Amino acid sequence: MQFDIEKYEGTAFKGAKLALYLGDYLAAILRDDKPGLIFADHWDLPGGGREGSETPLDCALRECREELGLSVPQEAVCWGREFRQEDHASWFYVAQLPIEAQNDVVFGDEGQFWQLMTEDAFLKHPKAVPSFQERLALWIAGRDARK
Numbered sequence: 001m002q003f004d005i006e007k008y009e010g011t012a013f014k015g016a017k018l019a020l021y022l023g024d025y026l027a028a029i030l031r032d033d034k035p036g037l038i039f040a041d042h043w044d045l046p047g048g049g050r051e052g053s054e055t056p057l058d059c060a061l062r063e064c065r066e067e068l069g070l071s072v073p074q075e076a077v078c079w080g081r082e083f084r085q086e087d088h089a090s091w092f093y094v095a096q097l098p099i100e101a102q103n104d105v106v107f108g109d110e111g112q113f114w115q116l117m118t119e120d121a122f123l124k125h126p127k128a129v130p131s132f133q134e135r136l137a138l139w140i141a142g143r144d145a146r147k
């Protein structure tokens with residue numbers, strides 16, 4: 001496991017995502033199929049917008065609790081970094097829990113349903129959020145280079 005978490009220096013950010021592995025599978029969430037919703041009916045990862053002055057990691061873990069009912073301990077997080085676009089920054093983390101944690105999932109009220117998905121299936125899915133596919137691929141490349 002590669003442990004490489006960029007330090008948060010207090011700069012503004014919009015939100016944070018968590019690629020959460022349960023065993024060898026990712027916890028993926030199918031977004032609602034609503035007109036007007038960005039990436040409607042696309043596979044997403046837990047995460048969302050910042051609340052108050054929380055840190056990016058607190059934001060990712062809070063959103064994961066709200067969306068999947070899972071409390072991921074900070075020690076389970078192995079990778080994280082900031083991604084800057086023209087007008088905003090967001091954060092992307094990777095964490096790992098045992099497969100048994102799937103039994104503790106309580107799905108929240110955003111999205112159609114959740115499911116376990118291989119990382120390959122998420123990366124290749126024609127209807128997954130592209131920027132999260134790219135960020136996940138970046139983490140996988142780093143992980144696999146160290147094998």
Ligand SMILES: Nc1nc2c([nH]c(=O)n2[C@H]2C[C@H](O)[C@@H](COP(=O)(O)OP(=O)(O)OP(=O)(O)O)O2)c(=O)[nH]1
Pocket residue numbers: 015030031032033034037038044047048049050063110111112
């Ligand atoms: N993430 C997500 N948001 C949804 C869904 N359906 C739905 O009405 N929403 C609403 C709540 C969100 O605040 C808003 C915008 O979603 P978004 O994906 O662009 O933003 P976000 O994750 O940062 O939102 P949030 O969880 O912090 O509220 O749309 C859904 O299936 N997934």
